Amino acid sequence: MPATATVExxxxxxxxTFELAxxxxxxxxxxxxxxxxxxxxxxSVTAFFAQALRDGRVDWAFKELVILKTLRxxxxxxxxxxxxxxxxxxxxxxxxxxxxxxxxxRTSPHYxxxxxxxxxxxxxxxxxxxxxxxxxxxxxxxxxxxGQLIELNALITTFVMIGRTGDALGVADPNLxxxxxx
Numbered sequence: 734m735p736a737t738a739t740v741e742x743x744x745x746x747x748x749x750t751f752e753l754a755x756x757x758x759x760x761x762x763x764x765x766x767x768x769x770x771x772x773x774x775x776x777s778v779t780a781f782f783a784q785a786l787r788d789g790r791v792d793w794a795f796k797e798l799v800i801l802k803t804l805r806x807x808x809x810x811x812x813x814x815x816x817x818x819x820x821x822x823x824x825x826x827x828x829x830x831x832x833x834x835x836x837x838x839r840t841s842p843h844y845x846x847x848x849x850x851x852x853x854x855x856x857x858x859x860x861x862x863x864x865x866x867x868x869x870x871x872x873x874x875x876x877x878x879x880g881q882l883i884e885l886n887a888l889i890t891t892f893v894m895i896g897r898t899g900d901a902l903g904v905a906d907p908n909l910x911x912x913x914x915x
Contacts, residue, residue: 736902740769750776757783763904764811764895778895785888790881794823795848796888802833802852803892806859811899847876851885858889 768775797820832841
């Protein structure tokens with residue numbers, strides 16, 4: 734039971750947000766239903782989800798691995814199952830997903846040096862975002878352009894917030910979502 738009530742029937746000020754979530758996720762996730770008690774925040778967070786969870790400067794399949802690594806790095810459980818399923822639906826192997834659960838990603842043949850650089854960033858942000866060193870950024874810049882790094886950083890830090898928010902509020906989302914057709 735979440736610490737705050739979930740909104741089952743949208744009020745007029747969140748109807749469009751619920752529709753956006755339904756179109757993108759196939760249902761309205763419980764976190765969106767909880768956030769609906771604050772329509773402005775609900776709209777902005779949901780709009781970012783819908784924008785971030787698709788191909789952009791970084792492909793969606795890799796974004797899902799970044800989300801999973803982020804949730805693992807901060808020991809957050811909200812939505813992990815949904816993103817694990819989605820990562821596989823988007824073409825990631827079970828080995829790629831499994832190697833994120835611990836330090837196997839560092840030597841796994843299932844990842845490129847570019848991907849490992851992102852996972853190192855994820856782990857450092859999970860420990861202390863103020864201590865991301867030049868060595869981490871130098872390695873990232875060898876593989877990713879500035880626009881991709883902004884997209885990846887926004888994804889990581891957003892899912893730090895999402896994981897913490899969902900867990901702190903006790904939000905569970907038994908409905909797994911899958912790839913949107915929108």
